Amino acid sequence: MSDRKPRRISYHAVLPFRYSAGQAASRFFSELRDHKRIMATRCSRCGKAYVPPRPVCGECFLPLEEWVEVGPRGTLVGYTVVYFPFLDPLTGKERPVPYGYGFILLDGVATKIQHFIEETDINRLRFGLKVEPVFEEERHGTFADIRCFRIVE
Protein backbone atom coordinates (compact mmCIF):
# COMPACT_ATOMS: atom_id res chain seq x y z
CA MET A 1 0.00 0.00 0.00
CA SER A 2 1.35 3.38 -0.91
CA ASP A 3 0.92 6.34 1.42
CA ARG A 4 -2.09 8.31 0.11
CA LYS A 5 -1.88 11.19 2.57
CA PRO A 6 -1.66 14.51 0.69
CA ARG A 7 1.80 16.00 0.97
CA ARG A 8 3.07 19.56 0.80
CA ILE A 9 6.58 20.47 -0.27
CA SER A 10 7.91 23.69 1.27
CA TYR A 11 10.12 26.05 -0.69
CA HIS A 12 11.64 29.16 0.85
CA ALA A 13 12.89 31.54 -1.79
CA VAL A 14 15.12 34.56 -1.32
CA LEU A 15 14.69 36.58 -4.46
CA PRO A 16 16.62 39.85 -4.34
CA PHE A 17 15.65 42.55 -6.81
CA ARG A 18 17.40 45.78 -7.79
CA TYR A 19 14.93 48.22 -9.33
CA SER A 20 16.08 51.27 -11.26
CA ALA A 21 14.22 54.15 -9.66
CA GLY A 22 14.18 56.03 -12.96
CA GLN A 23 14.94 59.67 -13.74
CA ALA A 24 11.84 61.19 -12.16
CA ALA A 25 12.06 59.21 -8.93
CA SER A 26 15.82 59.74 -8.63
CA ARG A 27 15.33 63.50 -8.63
CA PHE A 28 12.32 63.29 -6.30
CA PHE A 29 14.19 61.19 -3.74
CA SER A 30 17.31 63.39 -3.76
CA GLU A 31 15.17 66.45 -3.01
CA LEU A 32 13.31 64.54 -0.32
CA ARG A 33 16.48 63.25 1.33
CA ASP A 34 18.56 66.43 1.12
CA HIS A 35 15.95 69.20 1.49
CA LYS A 36 12.72 67.56 2.72
CA ARG A 37 11.10 68.95 -0.41
CA ILE A 38 8.27 67.22 -2.24
CA MET A 39 8.61 67.72 -5.98
CA ALA A 40 6.10 67.00 -8.75
CA THR A 41 6.30 66.84 -12.51
CA ARG A 42 3.79 69.10 -14.27
CA CYS A 43 2.21 68.77 -17.69
CA SER A 44 2.74 71.73 -20.01
CA ARG A 45 -0.61 71.12 -21.69
CA CYS A 46 -3.17 70.25 -18.98
CA GLY A 47 -1.25 71.80 -16.08
CA LYS A 48 -1.67 68.77 -13.83
CA ALA A 49 1.10 68.18 -11.31
CA TYR A 50 1.82 64.53 -10.51
CA VAL A 51 3.09 62.81 -7.38
CA PRO A 52 4.52 60.25 -7.79
CA PRO A 53 6.35 62.25 -10.49
CA ARG A 54 6.37 60.32 -13.72
CA PRO A 55 7.86 60.60 -17.18
CA VAL A 56 4.63 60.98 -19.17
CA CYS A 57 1.22 62.61 -18.63
CA GLY A 58 -1.17 59.70 -19.15
CA GLU A 59 -4.02 61.97 -20.22
CA CYS A 60 -2.09 64.09 -22.76
CA PHE A 61 0.54 61.45 -23.61
CA LEU A 62 3.22 64.14 -23.47
CA PRO A 63 6.60 64.06 -21.73
CA LEU A 64 6.62 65.75 -18.32
CA GLU A 65 9.66 68.02 -18.18
CA GLU A 66 8.65 70.77 -15.77
CA TRP A 67 9.26 70.36 -12.02
CA VAL A 68 7.39 72.19 -9.27
CA GLU A 69 7.60 72.06 -5.50
CA VAL A 70 4.31 70.96 -3.96
CA GLY A 71 2.83 70.32 -0.49
CA PRO A 72 4.21 69.44 1.94
CA ARG A 73 0.76 69.80 3.47
CA GLY A 74 -2.24 68.06 2.05
CA THR A 75 -5.84 66.99 2.61
CA LEU A 76 -7.04 63.60 3.83
CA VAL A 77 -9.46 62.24 1.21
CA GLY A 78 -9.78 58.64 2.38
CA TYR A 79 -8.63 56.94 5.56
CA THR A 80 -8.82 53.86 7.69
CA VAL A 81 -7.22 52.24 10.68
CA VAL A 82 -5.93 48.76 9.89
CA TYR A 83 -6.45 46.27 12.72
CA PHE A 84 -5.62 43.05 10.92
CA PRO A 85 -1.96 42.10 10.55
CA PHE A 86 -0.41 40.77 7.36
CA LEU A 87 3.05 40.07 5.99
CA ASP A 88 5.00 43.05 4.69
CA PRO A 89 6.94 41.86 1.63
CA LEU A 90 9.59 44.54 2.20
CA THR A 91 10.52 43.12 5.59
CA GLY A 92 9.05 39.61 5.56
CA LYS A 93 7.48 40.40 8.94
CA GLU A 94 3.96 41.16 10.07
CA ARG A 95 3.15 44.85 10.03
CA PRO A 96 2.34 45.94 13.60
CA VAL A 97 -1.33 46.90 14.09
CA PRO A 98 -3.26 49.07 14.55
CA TYR A 99 -1.96 51.65 12.13
CA GLY A 100 -3.50 54.57 10.31
CA TYR A 101 -3.52 54.64 6.53
CA GLY A 102 -5.06 56.97 4.01
CA PHE A 103 -5.08 58.85 0.76
CA ILE A 104 -3.56 62.33 0.82
CA LEU A 105 -4.15 65.03 -1.77
CA LEU A 106 -0.98 67.14 -1.49
CA ASP A 107 -1.47 70.88 -1.99
CA GLY A 108 -0.96 71.74 -5.65
CA VAL A 109 -1.13 68.14 -6.90
CA ALA A 110 -3.76 66.46 -9.11
CA THR A 111 -3.21 62.93 -7.85
CA LYS A 112 -3.42 61.41 -4.38
CA ILE A 113 -0.74 59.41 -2.61
CA GLN A 114 -1.30 56.61 -0.13
CA HIS A 115 0.62 56.68 3.11
CA PHE A 116 0.56 55.87 6.79
CA ILE A 117 -1.33 58.21 9.12
CA GLU A 118 0.08 58.81 12.61
CA GLU A 119 -3.36 58.82 14.26
CA THR A 120 -4.78 55.40 15.12
CA ASP A 121 -8.04 56.54 16.75
CA ILE A 122 -10.60 56.25 13.95
CA ASN A 123 -12.84 58.82 15.66
CA ARG A 124 -10.17 61.52 15.32
CA LEU A 125 -9.86 61.06 11.55
CA ARG A 126 -12.15 62.98 9.22
CA PHE A 127 -12.59 63.46 5.52
CA GLY A 128 -10.95 66.75 4.52
CA LEU A 129 -8.53 67.04 7.46
CA LYS A 130 -5.31 68.97 6.82
CA VAL A 131 -2.26 66.75 7.23
CA GLU A 132 1.49 67.21 7.00
CA PRO A 133 4.40 64.83 6.51
CA VAL A 134 6.61 63.60 9.35
CA PHE A 135 10.11 63.19 7.93
CA GLU A 136 12.61 60.67 9.19
CA GLU A 137 15.67 62.19 10.88
CA GLU A 138 17.94 59.90 8.90
CA ARG A 139 16.82 59.84 5.30
CA HIS A 140 18.02 57.40 2.66
CA GLY A 141 16.30 58.64 -0.46
CA THR A 142 13.23 56.42 -0.49
CA PHE A 143 9.53 57.08 -0.03
CA ALA A 144 9.94 55.83 3.54
CA ASP A 145 11.86 59.08 4.25
CA ILE A 146 8.34 60.32 4.92
CA ARG A 147 7.54 58.24 8.00
CA CYS A 148 3.85 59.10 7.94
CA PHE A 149 1.42 62.03 7.80
CA ARG A 150 0.00 63.67 10.91
CA ILE A 151 -2.98 65.91 11.54
CA VAL A 152 -2.14 69.65 11.44
CA GLU A 153 -3.37 70.89 14.83
Place this chain on the structure above:
Amino acid sequence: MGRNVAIVGTGQTHHKAKRDDVNIVELIHEAVVRCLEDAEISIDHVDAVLIGNMEHFEGINLSDMWASDVSGARGRFGMKITTGGSTGTSLSLAAYYHVASGLFDTVMCIGWQKQSEGDTTAGLISATDPVWERASFAGAFGTFAAAAVQFMKEYGLSEEHAAKVAVKNRQNGLRNPYAHLKLDITVNDVLNSRMLAYPIRMLDMCPASEGACAMIFTCEEKAKRMTNRPAWVAAAETRHDSPFIGDVPMFMDLRTLRAASAAAYKKAGITNPLKELDVIELYEPVSWAELSFLDSLWLCERGKIRELIDKGATTMEGELPVNPSGGVLCTNPIGATAMCRVAEAAIQIRGQGDKRQVPNVRTALATGYGGNWWSDVMILKSSL
Protein backbone atom coordinates in the same frame (compact mmCIF):
# COMPACT_ATOMS: atom_id res chain seq x y z
CA MET B 1 -17.44 43.93 -36.44
CA GLY B 2 -16.18 40.45 -35.74
CA ARG B 3 -18.07 37.19 -36.11
CA ASN B 4 -20.86 36.13 -33.77
CA VAL B 5 -19.48 34.17 -30.84
CA ALA B 6 -21.15 32.03 -28.16
CA ILE B 7 -20.17 30.35 -24.92
CA VAL B 8 -21.17 26.70 -25.24
CA GLY B 9 -19.57 25.16 -22.18
CA THR B 10 -18.44 26.04 -18.67
CA GLY B 11 -16.76 24.01 -15.96
CA GLN B 12 -15.46 24.78 -12.51
CA THR B 13 -14.08 23.03 -9.46
CA HIS B 14 -15.77 23.01 -6.07
CA HIS B 15 -13.91 25.99 -4.63
CA LYS B 16 -12.32 25.68 -1.20
CA ALA B 17 -9.82 27.35 1.12
CA LYS B 18 -7.40 24.47 0.58
CA ARG B 19 -7.20 21.63 -1.88
CA ASP B 20 -4.39 19.60 -0.40
CA ASP B 21 -5.62 16.56 -2.29
CA VAL B 22 -4.50 17.92 -5.66
CA ASN B 23 -1.65 19.99 -7.07
CA ILE B 24 -2.04 22.92 -9.44
CA VAL B 25 -2.29 20.95 -12.67
CA GLU B 26 -4.67 18.39 -11.19
CA LEU B 27 -6.88 21.26 -10.04
CA ILE B 28 -6.84 22.80 -13.52
CA HIS B 29 -7.70 19.48 -15.13
CA GLU B 30 -10.88 19.12 -13.05
CA ALA B 31 -12.27 22.34 -14.52
CA VAL B 32 -11.13 21.47 -18.04
CA VAL B 33 -12.83 18.06 -17.98
CA ARG B 34 -16.08 19.50 -16.61
CA CYS B 35 -16.01 22.24 -19.25
CA LEU B 36 -15.53 19.80 -22.13
CA GLU B 37 -18.29 17.58 -20.70
CA ASP B 38 -20.64 20.53 -20.45
CA ALA B 39 -19.89 21.52 -24.05
CA GLU B 40 -20.18 17.85 -25.09
CA ILE B 41 -17.03 18.07 -27.18
CA SER B 42 -13.59 16.49 -27.01
CA ILE B 43 -10.31 18.38 -26.84
CA ASP B 44 -9.88 17.66 -30.56
CA HIS B 45 -12.50 20.32 -31.27
CA VAL B 46 -10.49 23.01 -29.47
CA ASP B 47 -8.22 25.18 -31.65
CA ALA B 48 -6.54 27.26 -28.95
CA VAL B 49 -6.10 27.23 -25.16
CA LEU B 50 -5.65 30.40 -23.10
CA ILE B 51 -4.69 30.13 -19.43
CA GLY B 52 -3.89 32.48 -16.57
CA ASN B 53 -3.51 33.06 -12.84
CA MET B 54 -2.18 35.86 -10.65
CA GLU B 55 1.39 34.70 -10.69
CA HIS B 56 2.92 36.08 -7.52
CA PHE B 57 0.41 34.31 -5.25
CA GLU B 58 2.06 30.95 -5.79
CA GLY B 59 5.25 32.11 -7.47
CA ILE B 60 4.22 30.07 -10.51
CA ASN B 61 5.03 32.04 -13.61
CA LEU B 62 4.63 29.56 -16.40
CA SER B 63 1.42 27.63 -15.95
CA ASP B 64 0.92 27.65 -19.72
CA MET B 65 3.94 25.33 -19.83
CA TRP B 66 3.30 23.36 -16.63
CA ALA B 67 -0.31 22.70 -17.50
CA SER B 68 0.08 21.95 -21.20
CA ASP B 69 -0.90 18.29 -20.73
CA VAL B 70 -3.88 18.87 -18.44
CA SER B 71 -5.18 21.93 -20.27
CA GLY B 72 -4.98 20.30 -23.66
CA ALA B 73 -2.68 23.05 -24.93
CA ARG B 74 0.03 20.67 -26.13
CA GLY B 75 0.29 20.81 -29.90
CA ARG B 76 -2.18 23.68 -30.09
CA PHE B 77 -2.04 27.42 -30.17
CA GLY B 78 -2.02 28.91 -26.72
CA MET B 79 -0.81 31.65 -24.43
CA LYS B 80 -0.88 32.86 -20.86
CA ILE B 81 -2.79 36.02 -19.98
CA THR B 82 -2.50 37.59 -16.57
CA THR B 83 -3.89 40.97 -15.51
CA GLY B 84 -4.27 40.63 -11.75
CA GLY B 85 -7.82 40.52 -10.42
CA SER B 86 -9.25 40.82 -13.90
CA THR B 87 -7.27 37.84 -15.24
CA GLY B 88 -10.45 35.75 -15.61
CA THR B 89 -12.27 38.36 -17.67
CA SER B 90 -9.16 39.21 -19.68
CA LEU B 91 -9.01 35.51 -20.61
CA SER B 92 -12.72 35.53 -21.48
CA LEU B 93 -12.32 38.66 -23.60
CA ALA B 94 -9.29 37.18 -25.33
CA ALA B 95 -11.15 33.94 -26.08
CA TYR B 96 -13.95 36.05 -27.55
CA TYR B 97 -11.50 38.12 -29.64
CA HIS B 98 -9.83 34.97 -30.97
CA VAL B 99 -13.10 33.55 -32.24
CA ALA B 100 -14.62 36.87 -33.34
CA SER B 101 -11.51 37.53 -35.45
CA GLY B 102 -12.24 34.53 -37.62
CA LEU B 103 -8.76 33.08 -37.09
CA PHE B 104 -9.95 30.45 -34.59
CA ASP B 105 -13.29 28.64 -34.41
CA THR B 106 -13.25 27.14 -30.93
CA VAL B 107 -11.20 28.42 -28.00
CA MET B 108 -10.95 27.29 -24.40
CA CYS B 109 -9.94 29.69 -21.64
CA ILE B 110 -8.88 28.62 -18.15
CA GLY B 111 -8.38 30.65 -14.99
CA TRP B 112 -7.03 29.17 -11.77
CA GLN B 113 -5.53 29.97 -8.38
CA LYS B 114 -4.23 28.00 -5.43
CA GLN B 115 -3.87 30.67 -2.79
CA SER B 116 -2.90 28.54 0.19
CA GLU B 117 0.44 27.81 -1.49
CA GLY B 118 1.77 31.34 -0.97
CA ASP B 119 1.03 34.55 0.92
CA THR B 120 -1.87 36.45 -0.64
CA THR B 121 -1.32 39.94 0.75
CA ALA B 122 2.43 39.83 0.26
CA GLY B 123 1.78 38.68 -3.29
CA LEU B 124 -0.71 41.45 -3.84
CA ILE B 125 1.64 44.13 -2.53
CA SER B 126 4.27 42.93 -4.99
CA ALA B 127 1.83 43.90 -7.78
CA THR B 128 2.32 47.56 -6.88
CA ASP B 129 5.20 49.82 -7.92
CA PRO B 130 8.31 48.78 -5.95
CA VAL B 131 9.73 52.28 -5.63
CA TRP B 132 6.55 54.12 -4.66
CA GLU B 133 3.82 51.93 -3.31
CA ARG B 134 5.09 48.80 -1.63
CA ALA B 135 6.21 50.50 1.56
CA SER B 136 2.75 51.79 2.43
CA PHE B 137 0.23 49.74 0.44
CA ALA B 138 -2.22 48.28 2.95
CA GLY B 139 -3.25 45.19 1.00
CA ALA B 140 -6.68 44.81 -0.57
CA PHE B 141 -8.78 45.45 2.51
CA GLY B 142 -6.82 48.47 3.79
CA THR B 143 -7.02 50.21 0.44
CA PHE B 144 -10.70 49.37 -0.04
CA ALA B 145 -11.35 50.60 3.50
CA ALA B 146 -9.76 54.02 2.94
CA ALA B 147 -11.61 54.23 -0.37
CA ALA B 148 -14.94 53.14 1.18
CA VAL B 149 -14.76 56.05 3.61
CA GLN B 150 -14.81 58.44 0.66
CA PHE B 151 -17.65 56.54 -1.04
CA MET B 152 -19.70 56.30 2.17
CA LYS B 153 -19.49 60.02 2.77
CA GLU B 154 -20.18 61.17 -0.77
CA TYR B 155 -23.05 58.73 -1.48
CA GLY B 156 -24.75 58.70 1.92
CA LEU B 157 -24.25 55.02 2.72
CA SER B 158 -24.08 53.28 6.08
CA GLU B 159 -22.39 50.12 7.29
CA GLU B 160 -25.84 48.47 7.18
CA HIS B 161 -26.04 48.93 3.42
CA ALA B 162 -22.77 47.05 3.00
CA ALA B 163 -23.85 44.40 5.51
CA LYS B 164 -27.01 43.75 3.49
CA VAL B 165 -24.86 42.97 0.45
CA ALA B 166 -22.67 40.63 2.51
CA VAL B 167 -25.77 38.76 3.71
CA LYS B 168 -27.48 38.61 0.30
CA ASN B 169 -24.47 37.12 -1.46
CA ARG B 170 -23.85 34.58 1.30
CA GLN B 171 -27.51 33.53 1.17
CA ASN B 172 -27.19 33.08 -2.61
CA GLY B 173 -23.97 31.12 -2.14
CA LEU B 174 -25.82 28.57 0.00
CA ARG B 175 -27.66 27.50 -3.18
CA ASN B 176 -24.49 27.22 -5.31
CA PRO B 177 -22.82 23.82 -4.94
CA TYR B 178 -19.49 25.23 -6.23
CA ALA B 179 -19.31 28.18 -3.79
CA HIS B 180 -16.49 28.18 -1.24
CA LEU B 181 -18.04 29.95 1.78
CA LYS B 182 -21.39 28.60 2.95
CA LEU B 183 -22.47 31.14 5.53
CA ASP B 184 -26.02 31.42 6.82
CA ILE B 185 -25.58 34.86 8.38
CA THR B 186 -27.59 37.96 9.31
CA VAL B 187 -26.90 41.70 9.10
CA ASN B 188 -26.12 41.65 12.83
CA ASP B 189 -23.54 38.93 12.32
CA VAL B 190 -21.79 41.12 9.77
CA LEU B 191 -21.94 44.25 11.94
CA ASN B 192 -20.54 42.30 14.89
CA SER B 193 -17.75 40.57 12.99
CA ARG B 194 -14.12 41.51 13.54
CA MET B 195 -13.06 44.92 12.21
CA LEU B 196 -10.24 44.47 9.68
CA ALA B 197 -9.82 48.11 8.69
CA TYR B 198 -12.62 50.60 9.32
CA PRO B 199 -15.33 50.34 7.91
CA ILE B 200 -14.55 46.85 6.56
CA ARG B 201 -15.28 43.87 8.78
CA MET B 202 -14.35 40.24 8.34
CA LEU B 203 -17.76 39.31 6.87
CA ASP B 204 -17.61 42.25 4.40
CA MET B 205 -14.54 40.75 2.75
CA CYS B 206 -14.06 38.02 0.15
CA PRO B 207 -12.26 34.80 1.11
CA ALA B 208 -9.03 33.44 -0.39
CA SER B 209 -10.00 30.35 -2.38
CA GLU B 210 -8.49 27.61 -4.45
CA GLY B 211 -10.16 26.60 -7.65
CA ALA B 212 -10.27 26.75 -11.41
CA CYS B 213 -12.79 27.65 -14.07
CA ALA B 214 -12.84 26.97 -17.82
CA MET B 215 -15.09 28.00 -20.70
CA ILE B 216 -15.51 27.17 -24.39
CA PHE B 217 -16.13 29.96 -26.89
CA THR B 218 -17.07 29.07 -30.46
CA CYS B 219 -18.29 30.59 -33.70
CA GLU B 220 -21.97 30.83 -34.71
CA GLU B 221 -21.95 27.91 -37.13
CA LYS B 222 -20.36 25.50 -34.64
CA ALA B 223 -22.32 26.83 -31.66
CA LYS B 224 -25.57 25.95 -33.41
CA ARG B 225 -24.31 22.43 -34.05
CA MET B 226 -22.97 21.93 -30.53
CA THR B 227 -25.91 23.08 -28.43
CA ASN B 228 -29.46 24.37 -28.53
CA ARG B 229 -28.77 26.84 -25.75
CA PRO B 230 -25.68 28.92 -26.48
CA ALA B 231 -24.91 32.10 -24.54
CA TRP B 232 -24.20 34.69 -27.22
CA VAL B 233 -21.65 37.41 -26.56
CA ALA B 234 -23.49 40.69 -27.19
CA ALA B 235 -20.74 43.00 -25.93
CA ALA B 236 -17.20 42.76 -24.56
CA GLU B 237 -15.45 45.86 -23.27
CA THR B 238 -12.41 46.69 -21.16
CA ARG B 239 -10.94 49.91 -19.77
CA HIS B 240 -7.68 50.39 -17.90
CA ASP B 241 -6.75 53.28 -15.63
CA SER B 242 -3.62 54.96 -14.26
CA PRO B 243 -0.46 53.42 -12.80
CA PHE B 244 -0.79 54.57 -9.19
CA ILE B 245 -3.60 53.79 -6.81
CA GLY B 246 -4.23 57.45 -5.92
CA ASP B 247 -4.51 58.70 -9.49
CA VAL B 248 -8.29 58.39 -9.87
CA PRO B 249 -10.73 61.16 -8.90
CA MET B 250 -13.21 58.82 -7.20
CA PHE B 251 -11.89 55.58 -5.78
CA MET B 252 -14.78 53.15 -5.82
CA ASP B 253 -17.28 54.59 -8.27
CA LEU B 254 -15.09 53.49 -11.16
CA ARG B 255 -14.74 55.69 -14.22
CA THR B 256 -13.46 52.60 -16.04
CA LEU B 257 -16.64 50.67 -15.22
CA ARG B 258 -18.81 53.64 -16.21
CA ALA B 259 -17.03 53.88 -19.57
CA ALA B 260 -16.87 50.12 -20.25
CA SER B 261 -20.53 49.50 -19.36
CA ALA B 262 -21.77 52.52 -21.33
CA ALA B 263 -19.95 51.20 -24.40
CA ALA B 264 -21.25 47.67 -23.78
CA TYR B 265 -24.86 48.84 -23.40
CA LYS B 266 -24.57 50.74 -26.66
CA LYS B 267 -23.24 47.68 -28.47
CA ALA B 268 -25.91 45.42 -26.99
CA GLY B 269 -28.70 47.91 -27.69
CA ILE B 270 -29.51 48.45 -24.01
CA THR B 271 -30.89 51.85 -23.00
CA ASN B 272 -32.30 51.07 -19.54
CA PRO B 273 -30.01 48.52 -17.89
CA LEU B 274 -32.11 48.18 -14.73
CA LYS B 275 -35.11 47.11 -16.82
CA GLU B 276 -33.37 45.28 -19.66
CA LEU B 277 -30.79 43.20 -17.77
CA ASP B 278 -32.17 40.04 -16.16
CA VAL B 279 -29.18 39.24 -13.95
CA ILE B 280 -25.75 40.64 -13.07
CA GLU B 281 -22.69 38.69 -11.98
CA LEU B 282 -20.51 41.37 -10.43
CA TYR B 283 -16.88 41.19 -9.35
CA GLU B 284 -17.28 42.49 -5.78
CA PRO B 285 -14.10 41.90 -3.73
CA VAL B 286 -15.76 43.55 -0.73
CA SER B 287 -19.39 44.32 0.14
CA TRP B 288 -18.76 48.04 -0.36
CA ALA B 289 -17.56 47.39 -3.90
CA GLU B 290 -20.91 45.88 -4.88
CA LEU B 291 -22.63 49.09 -3.80
CA SER B 292 -20.24 51.32 -5.67
CA PHE B 293 -19.80 49.18 -8.79
CA LEU B 294 -23.58 48.86 -9.25
CA ASP B 295 -23.75 52.65 -9.15
CA SER B 296 -21.03 52.75 -11.81
CA LEU B 297 -23.16 50.41 -13.99
CA TRP B 298 -25.73 53.21 -14.50
CA LEU B 299 -28.51 51.33 -12.67
CA CYS B 300 -29.54 54.51 -10.88
CA GLU B 301 -28.95 58.22 -10.82
CA ARG B 302 -25.32 58.71 -9.77
CA GLY B 303 -24.93 58.31 -6.03
CA LYS B 304 -28.40 56.84 -5.46
CA ILE B 305 -27.55 53.14 -5.21
CA ARG B 306 -28.80 53.05 -1.61
CA GLU B 307 -32.38 53.43 -2.90
CA LEU B 308 -32.08 50.19 -4.92
CA ILE B 309 -30.53 48.38 -1.97
CA ASP B 310 -33.23 49.64 0.41
CA LYS B 311 -35.88 48.29 -2.00
CA GLY B 312 -34.17 44.90 -2.16
CA ALA B 313 -33.90 45.26 -5.94
CA THR B 314 -30.73 43.15 -6.16
CA THR B 315 -31.95 40.13 -4.17
CA MET B 316 -32.98 36.89 -5.90
CA GLU B 317 -36.63 37.99 -5.71
CA GLY B 318 -35.85 41.59 -6.71
CA GLU B 319 -36.09 43.51 -9.96
CA LEU B 320 -32.49 42.72 -10.97
CA PRO B 321 -30.80 39.89 -9.05
CA VAL B 322 -27.07 40.44 -8.51
CA ASN B 323 -24.68 37.55 -7.92
CA PRO B 324 -26.93 34.49 -7.82
CA SER B 325 -23.68 32.50 -7.54
CA GLY B 326 -22.86 34.15 -4.22
CA GLY B 327 -20.27 36.31 -5.95
CA VAL B 328 -16.68 36.96 -4.94
CA LEU B 329 -17.79 37.31 -1.31
CA CYS B 330 -18.31 33.53 -1.35
CA THR B 331 -15.69 32.37 -3.83
CA ASN B 332 -12.37 33.96 -4.76
CA PRO B 333 -9.81 31.80 -6.61
CA ILE B 334 -8.29 34.99 -7.99
CA GLY B 335 -7.17 34.01 -11.50
CA ALA B 336 -10.54 32.27 -11.92
CA THR B 337 -12.67 34.76 -9.96
CA ALA B 338 -13.60 37.03 -12.85
CA MET B 339 -14.11 34.05 -15.16
CA CYS B 340 -16.57 32.59 -12.64
CA ARG B 341 -18.64 35.77 -13.18
CA VAL B 342 -18.79 35.21 -16.95
CA ALA B 343 -19.37 31.47 -16.49
CA GLU B 344 -22.25 32.12 -14.08
CA ALA B 345 -23.77 34.61 -16.53
CA ALA B 346 -23.58 31.88 -19.20
CA ILE B 347 -25.05 29.31 -16.78
CA GLN B 348 -27.97 31.65 -16.09
CA ILE B 349 -28.56 32.29 -19.81
CA ARG B 350 -28.40 28.55 -20.51
CA GLY B 351 -30.83 27.72 -17.69
CA GLN B 352 -28.32 25.54 -15.81
CA GLY B 353 -28.52 27.39 -12.48
CA ASP B 354 -30.65 24.76 -10.71
CA LYS B 355 -31.51 26.07 -7.20
CA ARG B 356 -29.90 29.44 -7.94
CA GLN B 357 -31.49 29.90 -11.38
CA VAL B 358 -33.07 33.30 -12.01
CA PRO B 359 -36.26 32.71 -14.06
CA ASN B 360 -36.28 33.58 -17.79
CA VAL B 361 -32.81 35.06 -18.18
CA ARG B 362 -32.38 36.51 -21.65
CA THR B 363 -29.72 39.14 -20.96
CA ALA B 364 -26.92 38.84 -18.40
CA LEU B 365 -24.02 41.12 -17.55
CA ALA B 366 -20.72 40.05 -15.99
CA THR B 367 -17.87 42.25 -14.77
CA GLY B 368 -14.23 41.85 -13.90
CA TYR B 369 -12.20 44.13 -11.67
CA GLY B 370 -8.45 44.54 -11.44
CA GLY B 371 -5.85 46.98 -10.22
CA ASN B 372 -5.66 49.89 -10.33
CA TRP B 373 -9.40 50.44 -10.54
CA TRP B 374 -9.91 48.94 -13.97
CA SER B 375 -12.89 47.11 -15.38
CA ASP B 376 -14.05 44.49 -17.86
CA VAL B 377 -17.68 44.05 -18.93
CA MET B 378 -19.35 41.28 -20.90
CA ILE B 379 -23.01 41.10 -21.87
CA LEU B 380 -24.45 37.71 -22.85
CA LYS B 381 -27.79 37.05 -24.53
CA SER B 382 -29.94 33.98 -25.13
CA SER B 383 -30.52 34.89 -28.77
CA LEU B 384 -28.63 36.76 -31.45
